[in-house]
Amino acid sequence: MxxxxxxxxxxxxxxxxxxxxxxxxxxxxxxxxxxxxxxxxxxxxxxxxxxxxxxxxxxxxxxxxxxxxxxxxxxxxxxxxxxxxxxxxxxxxxxxxxxxxxxxxxxxxxxxxxxxxxxxxxxxxxxxxxxxxxxxxxxxxxxxxxxxxxxxxxxxxxxxxxxxxxxxxxxxxxxxxxxxxxxxxxxxxxxxxxxxxxxxxxxxxGKLLLHKETELLREHGVSVTGPAAKIDEFKLGLNVLGEQQLGGIKSITAYGELGPERASRARAEGLELGPVPLQDLFVHLTKRGGSAS
Amino acid sequence: MNTPNKHSALKVAGSLWSSYRMTLIWFWAIFVVVFLGINFLLLHLGEVDSDMWSEGIWAGSVYSPKIFLFVIGILVTPISLASYVSFGITRKHFVWGSTLMLAGLSLVCAILTAAGFPIERLIYDMTGGSGSLNQPPLLESSLEFFVLCFGYCLAGCMIGNGFYRHDWRIGTIICLLALLPIILMEAIVESGSLIRFMSYSFHSPSLAPWLELILTLAIAAMMLALNFSMLRKVTIRRKLV
Missing domain, CATH: 3.40.50.300 (P-loop containing nucleotide triphosphate hydrolases)
Incomplete structure (x- = not known):
């Protein structure tokens, strides 16, 4: 039942x-x-x-x-x-x-x-x-x-x-x-x-930030890693939830559909795309000031 | 174990009864031992004045079961409500079930209290005491004891529910207000058959036993309604006890 x-x-x-x-x-x-x-x-x-x-x-x-x-x-x-x-x-x-x-x-x-x-x-x-x-x-x-x-x-x-x-x-x-x-x-x-x-x-x-199927939510999160300058250029227009930088290498966590065009552009520029664990997405989304919009 | 056809209130009453059954047995065991011990000491070691013989020790100790039930009443909601609600029992069924269990405890205490008087007299007669008890109205007195015991339980519940539902300030006010109905019940019942057991004079207007019963039951019903209204929409708190 x-x-x-x-x-x-x-x-x-x-x-x-x-x-x-x-x-x-x-x-x-x-x-x-x-x-x-x-x-x-x-x-x-x-x-x-x-x-x-x-x-x-x-x-x-x-x-x-x-x-x-x-x-x-x-x-x-x-x-x-x-x-x-x-x-x-x-x-x-x-x-x-x-x-x-x-x-x-x-x-x-x-x-x-x-x-x-x-x-x-x-x-x-x-x-x-x-x-x-x-x-x-x-x-x-x-x-x-x-x-x-x-x-x-x-x-x-x-x-x-x-x-x-x-x-x-x-x-x-x-x-x-x-x-x-x-x-x-x-x-x-x-x-x-x-x-x-x-x-x-x-x-x-107290508010419902999001309600999604887990797989869909995972697909909505993407991490992009590469040279800082390229990442700064690439991130324009993306909903960036978080950034991390170590020396000249930068990694961003973005929320939202990347789209096939942007994904192929990333690959062409040698940027590394990866999934974002649910916990990381949660941390970024609920960071004070974070937003899923 | 799973009894889906049994009414939820009966499930609550049954499980609460099995929780408090041993407490009741221990209370009465201690009560009787203390009573017999005091009697033994008075008969063998000290002088017993004539008032003691006429009133009896039992009559002087009948407050004890009422206070016991009063305390049980205070504890029932804070200890048990959350468990039952988390297992799908509604507040309404909890109130009915716990009231049924408290009525059962009151009945047992009332019967034992009323039965104690003739037994005490019998002991006194056998040991050379001078007191006598002619035609004790056992049924009538058991009913009075029952209503009074039940009243004490419900007054205890009012206090427990008051502190469970409200903050300590309102809880304290309810604590004081809860005493009023039992004072009123005691005043009503004092003019009845209980007084004949206790054998002391009382000069307030005498009420017919049926009127006493109706008045005390009406007060008990009022307390029950107040208890239900306090718990009807109460937020379940984290475990208190």
Whole structure:
């Protein structure tokens, strides 16, 4: 089962601070989305609205065509996992999983058992006694085993060590291939997960900077390296996101279609064209004063 | 484990009940041990005045279960709401479920409190005490205890919800306001059968038991409505406890 998400002119405010400013987008069901943004860009606020953790101040949110806030038919389809978790510290791991199994209609117990084994979760330990990594592992176990049609991980796996994180990415992809559902992953570990994303949304200062298919976004970024003088001449008319110079060699990161003509000109002038990793694009786009326009 | 057909409020009530069940058992175990210990000390080591025999130690300690329930009420929302909402339970179902669980705790406490009076008298009679309890209105008193215990739970919830929803200033005001309904409930119930157990004189106008019950239930309903209105659109906070 997959559900689409429609967000229209949504604004979230905390007192006088606007965390999310008139954001609109449409997410088709059954895809893996990456939600990227710097600290304080409004990611968690936006996800909180999707998960009915708070109502939006303005605008409209629809999940599967219905408003989610206090709508049991929708909230039961959404699982929201944050790094710090929402389970009481007094619960044991077993109690937490029991509660998740009780509340979540699509809970898959055998799958949960397998993930418990994979991440080595100690069932009898209290949540307060778990390390940061283990708390994250509990969160991702709940998120994956929930089999919720909309599963949101808000930096849920940051505390895990590298092998556990890669095990999580593998599990997520495998599970997604077997039972497609909508995943939204908010993260700062962009390079690690960028291959999972089918579409990427970048938030900056509460606004939606861009929403593109990951491949398309990668194609929109290009690095051009060569002699500084030639690069300075070549960059005219390009949307340059960043520049780096070492001696007489200069490298620029440009955003936008280069076009076949300009690409052949670059090659003719001996300039080196290369792809830009998603993380670099993100860094350049969200640098204060950066713009995707 | 997965019970999709069960109503969400019942799921909340059931899981909260299993969380608080052991706390309840421990509270009553300690309460009874302390009660028996005090009785033992008074009977064997010290002089017991006649007032003590007529009022009884149990009557003097009935505030304890109410305070226990008051504290449980304060803790329910800050400890549990975020877990349930993150697992897809609505605030409305959480309020109904937690209220149901608190009603269950109140019922158990009310029955045990009311049952304690005749048991205490029996112990006194067997050990040579002079107190007596003629025809105790057990059902009526259990009902009164239940409504009062439930009132304390809901007042506790008002405080917990107040601090969860608002900043500390409004939370403090709600904390003070939450005491008013229970003072009112105590004042109403004091004119009823509870007073006959406690055996001291009370001179306020006497109310018919059914009127007491209706008035106290109306106050409880008002507190429930206030609690729901505080949580209806509350923003889920990061883990507090």
């Amino acid at each position: 997959t559900l689409s998400i429609e967000v229209k002119d949504v604004t979230v405010r905390y007192g006088k601070t606007t965390a999310v400013d008139r954001i609109s987008f449409h997410l088709e069901g059954g895809k893996i989305y990456g939600l990227l943004g710097r600290n304080g860009s409004g990611k968690t606020s936006l996800l909180s609205v999707l998960a009915s953790f708070q109502p939006q101040a303005e605008g409209e949110v629809r999940i599967g065509g219905e408003a989610p806030f206090e709508n049991a038919a929708v909230t039961s389809q959404v699982c929201f996992i944050q790094e710090n978790g929402h389970l009481s510290d007094g619960y044991s791991v077993k109690d937490g999983l029991k509660l998740a199994a009780l509340c979540m209609p699509y809970w898959d117990s055998p799958y949960a058992d397998r993930l418990i084994e994979l991440f080595g979760l100690p069932l009898k330990k209290r949540i307060s006694e778990l390390s940061r990594g283990m708390k994250s592992a509990l969160g991702v176990t709940i998120g994956l085993a929930s089999r919720a049609p909309v599963t949101i991980f808000d930096e849920a796996y940051l505390g895990m060590d590298a092998p556990s994180r890669y095990a999580f990415y593998e599990e997520l992809l495998k599970d997604y291939m077997e039972q497609p559902r909508t995943f939204i992953l908010s993260t700062h570990l962009i390079e690690e997960v960028s291959n999972l994303f089918e579409e990427v949304l970048i938030l900056d200062q």
